[in-house]
Amino acid sequence: MNRVIEFNNVTKRYPLYHHIGSGIKELIFHPHRAMGLLTGRSYLAIENITFCVDKGESVALIGRNGAGKSTSLGLVAGVMKPTNGTVKVVGRVASMLELGGGVHPELTGRENIRLNATLLGLRRRELNARLDKIIEFSELGEFIDEPIRVYSSGMLAKLGFSVITQVDPDILIIDEVLAVGDISFQRKCINTINEFRKKGVTILFVSHNLSDIKQICDKVIWIESHKLKEIGDAETVIAHYQAAMA
Ligand SMILES: Nc1ncnc2c1ncn2[C@@H]1O[C@H](COP(=O)(O)OP(=O)(O)OP(=O)(O)O)[C@@H](O)[C@H]1O
Numbered sequence: 001m002n003r004v005i006e007f008n009n010v011t012k013r014y015p016l017y018h019h020i021g022s023g024i025k026e027l028i029f030h031p032h033r034a035m036g037l038l039t040g041r042s043y044l045a046i047e048n049i050t051f052c053v054d055k056g057e058s059v060a061l062i063g064r065n066g067a068g069k070s071t072s073l074g075l076v077a078g079v080m081k082p083t084n085g086t087v088k089v090v091g092r093v094a095s096m097l098e099l100g101g102g103v104h105p106e107l108t109g110r111e112n113i114r115l116n117a118t119l120l121g122l123r124r125r126e127l128n129a130r131l132d133k134i135i136e137f138s139e140l141g142e143f144i145d146e147p148i149r150v151y152s153s154g155m156l157a158k159l160g161f162s163v164i165t166q167v168d169p170d171i172l173i174i175d176e177v178l179a180v181g182d183i184s185f186q187r188k189c190i191n192t193i194n195e196f197r198k199k200g201v202t203i204l205f206v207s208h209n210l211s212d213i214k215q216i217c218d219k220v221i222w223i224e225s226h227k228l229k230e231i232g233d234a235e236t237v238i239a240h241y242q243a244a245m246a
């Protein structure tokens with residue numbers, strides 16, 4: 001057994017900085033209250049979550065809006081740290097966390113591809129060799145040389161996912177990006193994810209589309225009200241989740 005992701009009693013709280021009403025003024029005139037808000041109160045995102053993922057497993061996180069799925073993915077991607085507990089991740093992570101994350105609106109699609117591919121660890125030579133494939137996958141045509149502020153949300157998803165197709169991760173993280181693509185693009189993405197799977201890449205996938213999950217994942221983690229509700233094989237956990245939502 002080869003563990004590549006390990007959550008040990010992980011809790012994540014987001015601080016309530018923006019709740020310090022009048023900011024500096026509040027801090028000066030009500031220092032105790034301001035500090036109390038700063039240090040004492042927070043939004044709970046996930047609480048005491050423990051699970052592990054082995055190399056090559058394909059795992060979905062499911063649960064209601066606000067349950068804590070994206071937070072869990074963010075912790076694996078390393079974009080934030082847990083408040084309590086430990087998160088261990090072994091290997092190179094490529095993530096598509098949210099629509100428009102890591103993109104610059106004034107840069108063209110092509111320039112954003114270069115930027116993102118570099119952030120995902122592709123060297124210049126590798127990128128030059130793969131750029132045509134990325135652009136072809138994106139189906140963006142002439143829009144590839146337009147600034148991405150003119151893109152629709154589906155076009156942004158295509159741009160983001162096309163870069164993912166040409167990187168070489170050990171762990172691939174996809175947060176709900178397929179939903180905005182058109183049906184034929186979704187099909188292409190699912191095929192690509194399954195190809196990564198065959199190569200032994202570990203997949204973490206978040207979606208509200210349960211049939212996509214059944215096509216991609218063998219294991220499902222159900223998060224309910226910030227806590228781990230159930231973990232197990234995809235069919236079983238999805239059936240329980242559907243019954244609970246009905
Ligand atoms: N930056 C933030 N600051 C404060 N609270 C946050 C922040 N991001 C998320 N939260 C809170 O943490 C909780 C978990 O959010 P998260 O985004 O992980 O949910 P999710 O399961 O991905 O939901 P969805 O299905 O809607 O994407 C929610 O209650 C949310 O309000």
Ligand SMILES: [Mg+2]
Binds near residue numbers: 071
């Ligand atoms: Mg989310």
